[in-house]
Amino acid sequence: MARINTELRRKPCCAVLDTGEQRYLIDAGLMDLSDRYPAGSLAGIFLTHFHVEHVQGLFHLRWGKGRQMSVYCPNDSKGCADLYKHPGILQFYKLHKLKPITLGKLTITPLPLIHSKPTLGYLFEYEQQRIAYLTDTAGLPDKTRHWLQQHKPHIIVLDCSHPPRDNPPRNHNDLNLALGIHNTLQPYQTVLTHISDEMDTWAMDNPDALPPEVKLARDGMAISV
Ligand SMILES: [Zn+2]
Numbered sequence: 001m002a003r004i005n006t007e008l009r010r011k012p013c014c015a016v017l018d019t020g021e022q023r024y025l026i027d028a029g030l031m032d033l034s035d036r037y038p039a040g041s042l043a044g045i046f047l048t049h050f051h052v053e054h055v056q057g058l059f060h061l062r063w064g065k066g067r068q069m070s071v072y073c074p075n076d077s078k079g080c081a082d083l084y085k086h087p088g089i090l091q092f093y094k095l096h097k098l099k100p101i102t103l104g105k106l107t108i109t110p111l112p113l114i115h116s117k118p119t120l121g122y123l124f125e126y127e128q129q130r131i132a133y134l135t136d137t138a139g140l141p142d143k144t145r146h147w148l149q150q151h152k153p154h155i156i157v158l159d160c161s162h163p164p165r166d167n168p169p170r171n172h173n174d175l176n177l178a179l180g181i182h183n184t185l186q187p188y189q190t191v192l193t194h195i196s197d198e199m200d201t202w203a204m205d206n207p208d209a210l211p212p213e214v215k216l217a218r219d220g221m222a223i224s225v
């Protein structure tokens, strides 16, 4: 469908978290990061995991001329290709599950997810506003679900790669798993991401399938907490 309707084309995984004071990237799938974000314009990068479509932008960014760039990431001994061996300006900081870190007024809790590589979701908290970013995952580990039930994110950005399937997929949410998480956590809004072409097509054929608090992400979409 995305070949016919170019509006449905989706670029690799990459989001910006803008606190008004600092800007951070969440994942680095775009290949033109140094054009979009000149040296000094990013305070750091949070990686969910080292699958290539989430980190490939770092392969160019690492040879930039600016000061060091902090990259917060899961404790994955393999990483991706030679990023650890030749990090250039990148400084990797391995995060511990459910051990929050603080950067200025921003508190970040790394949340373990269920995926084929070590993967972290993140709960970002800034002046009582909380947004959880949860991709790539198939369901949620109990620990992560409990943490989120206690900390109640206002907005959740959530993996929904697949339309509803008879058997739950193992690496990504289908819509059944995603709506189950939404119903358990009951945020004000859930934004579905990591959408496949199949999921986009299914959603167009089933326009009433999503409750009003749940919407599909689009490239370039902005969300205010
Ligand atoms: Zn992945």
Ligand SMILES: [Zn+2]
Residues within 6 Å of the ligand: 013, 051, 053, 054, 136, 194
């Ligand atoms: Zn992915």
